[in-house]
Amino acid sequence: MSETVIVSVEALRSRVAAIFRKAGLSSDHAGALAGVIVAGERDGCKSHGIYRIEGCLRTVKAGKVAPDSKPALQDDGTAVVRVDAGGGYSCAAFELGAPVLAARARSLGIAALVINDCTHFSALWPEVERLTELGVAAIAMCPSYATVAPAGGKDPLLGTNPFAFGWPRGENRSPYVFDFATSVAARGEIELHRREGRQLPEGWAVDANGKPTTDPEAALAGAMLPFGGHKGSAISTMIELLAGVMIGDFTSSEALDFLGTTALAPRHGELIIAMSPERFAAGRPGDPLARAEVLFEAIVGQGARLPSQRRFAARERTLAQGIALTADEAAQLDRLEALGLD
Ligand code: NDP
Ligand code: PYC
Secondary structure: OOOEEEEOHHHHHHHHHHHHHHOOOOHHHHHHHHHHHHHHHHOOOHHHOOOHHHHHHHHHHOOOOOOOOOOEEEOOOOOEEEEEOOOOEHHHHHHHHHHHHHHHHHHHOEEEEEEEEEEOOOOOHHHHHHHHHOOOEEEEEOOOOOOEOOOOOOOOOEOOOOEEEEEOOOOOOOOEEEEEOOEOOOHHHHHHHHHHOOOOOOOOEEOOOOOEEOOHHHHHHOEEOEOOOHHHHHHHHHHHHHHHHOOOOOOHHHHHHHHOOOOOOOEEEEEEEEEOHHHHHOOOOOOHHHHHHHHHHHHHHOOOOOOOHHHHHHHHHHHHHOEEEEHHHHHHHHHHHHOOOO
């Protein structure tokens, strides 16, 4: 077994933030990026963990993300709250908009946060989880860049378009959260298979000729497939419409045209909808949070697990014992620390 290096969550966060600051990102962006990347390692979500640092740095070096943009809140008191990310990474824009979104959802029952003109590479569960901490249920979605063929087709058109949902369960329980790519697997998973020299499971992708493949290189050069055939394809198309067309931002196809490569983090927008269960259930019998618990207990009672249960267990473990990095990952981190932007 290859050696591992144990690092605490806090120590890793400060090392990753320092790498980003050294590469020219403002402290706000560096801290927000380090927060989501290290949350990925902490929770055992490697496809959006530290391996993403290099792609973020490449995007800065290519001049395709504004390293010191100041996200700007546009709030006219209505149900649609907007943050213009100014071409910067999305994470700081979300941090600015989230408290306003939650407060608006609590007062109106429902509200949406539109993030425009952001560079986006991260998982969405940190966002819906944050909103559950603010007492609201939330749905988050965004396009990506065109890498997925619609069901029945063979050419990349849709993105891996992530879709996440969170439901608050009070202070003493972890929220109900799911978050998945609308492709069979996230592109990050395919990239990790490529790096580790592993074949893909069948059904993930087709090669450039539209033939099924388990070779990660051929999959990256061909097209990924939507999950659930026509059903995933339709959900992914909905995300292009709601979180691309409707919010006046790039679709996945336009994002790829803008960037010209999938080697950098894509520029587009994001849509997050927050709802207050108490406001929706007002005047109806039963407490919605208590009724939700009955449902969760019935799921778990059959021996099934709730989504994010694995993640929360990983979090408990790493917060107590630290994060185990492989020797390669530790060496890569050392190399990145020695680098500046050049
Ligand atoms: P997974 O298939 O790994 O997991 C999807 C969800 O299903 C998770 O919430 C997971 O919980 C849950 N789950 C998995 N197995 C079970 C089970 N047996 N029972 C109940 N629930 C289960 O995710 P993907 O590979 O599709 O996506 C990974 C990440 O990639 C996501 O966080 C997504 O946001 C991100 N992504 C980001 C993109 C972007 O453009 N920014 C594009 C595409 C993806 P658990 O974690 O506990 O296993
Ligand atoms: O893993 O599919 C992915 C992805 C695309 C952009 C960010 N993550």
